Amino acid sequence: MSSSKISMLDLEHIAKLARINLFESEKITFLPQLESVLEYLDVLNQANVENIEPTFRVNDQKNVLRSDEIVDSFDQKTALSTAPKTQDGYFVVPGTIKK
């Protein structure tokens, strides 16, 4: 997008993708903030990148792979230790199927 202006619809869409519920008042606060971030980054659009290969990383490493071997995992207690809620060895989250 050449202009940094984003609409309220864009903002709501982004919030939806991030699964964040925003109050109307928050949307009004966030919209100009997001816009200013995009404006700041707009400077990148001024660079001429025609015929320039994208840079994915700054070193030229490649083929960093591992062999198919098993190393011990966390035990169940450790795996669940930072979860706010657990049950029978599972992580518990709010229901994800909408009826």
Add this chain to the structure above:
Amino acid sequence: MKITPIIGLEVHVELKTKSKMFCSCSAEHFHVDPNTHTCPTCLGLPGALPVPNKTACEWCIKLGLALGCTPNESSFFERKNYFYPDLAKGYQLTQYEKPFVINGKIKIGDQEVRINRAHMEEDTGKSVHIKDNGQELTLIDYNRCGVPLVEIVSEPDITSAQMAKDYLLKMQQIIRYLGISDADIEKGSMRCEPTVNLKIEDNDQVFYTPLVEIKNVASLTGVQTAIDFEIHRQTEAFKQTGEVKSKTNKNTFGWDADKNQTFLQREKEGSSDYRYFPEPDIPHIEFTKEEIEEIRKTIPELPDGKITRYKKDFSLNDYDANLLTSDIDFSKAYELALGQNPDSTFAKFTANLFIGAIKTHLNESQENLNIDKINSIFFKNLFDAVSKSEISSTVAKQVTIESYQTGKDPVEIAKSKGLIQVSDSAEIEKLAIGVISQNSKAVEDYKKNPASIGFLIGKLMQASKGSANPQLAKEILEKLLK
């Protein structure tokens, strides 16, 4: 109005590597206590670094090569961003712009389905939905999260539900030949998402109905029924609304296997909503031409090649060749039984025993084939005995099964059970004389009506306890009664 279904299939296959795709946790997740195969990487903890499993990458390329695909010179992983609790990181590592392999094809009968790509990605965790004091909760097990998954995307070249089923069976067969996955649809190690729409030709006008992607199809019959349902639904919807495909009206439908119908599941996130971007923590992957050729060498002879060879070298018919090659272990066992340079009579004989005896036995007993129980010499002995009419073809099937179960020579089994056909003329003649003297009434009947000889043959067979060669018995009786 002419209606042509346009069907593309996305197939996901879970690879049976020992460890996960980007970490060294065990990839086993069936009948394992929940959350016992996890680590900082597959739990998406901050700072964890993913390192791709080399075997999984090679197997993805191996599958691609088997499907006639071309490997990309350079591939890389990308983050597909979406928030769902079964994916701890908030993104799935997958390949978007540069998959490992592209542009293949698969033969279905005399038709061809083009393969767009096969790429490497990771599986998600498993969710269990429960109700607790009226509250909907979801339990998550991350043992499956990060298990290597290959996605194979077809071009929309499939034109019927039957053809979709045939495509899946062929894909499953090839994957099992390669030994890279169990490809079990019921167990979820092979999953399929059909995308369906219709081309409708009506008085020189052509319409395309909106695309529908069908999720949650968990069986082969499910795939067929779901596609047929969707073809019917879209035909009716078009007649009523006339709505045609646009850039924005692709929908995701779920498949309800109990009600046998599809239902609108959610509006699909467009690919731009996934905000794909290259995974900064995994350098590009480049396999050299030599390495690709090494991978190609590990591909066994595939079903199509085997079928052609069986038909050409062993003069087998299409049906038999297909049955023998349906499963790689079964065809290996068959080839083992044949030994070196079999002639086509022996090959056909052995094919009949494999299909008529061994396969039937395995189906009935639900056992898996044990190739160690196949002994080429036994088949050769049996073939010789049948050629010399010492053993009937019915007895041959019976003793083949017993030989498979006990490891004994089938001809010896036939001998010990008195199932060897007597082809000794002198002995049969002795029995025939006895039968003639004891059945004077039947002899009279025969003289009036030669067709009634069956009765006397029956008596002779009885006297021999079924061991006489019936053809020889007939000839000797006829000679004596002349």
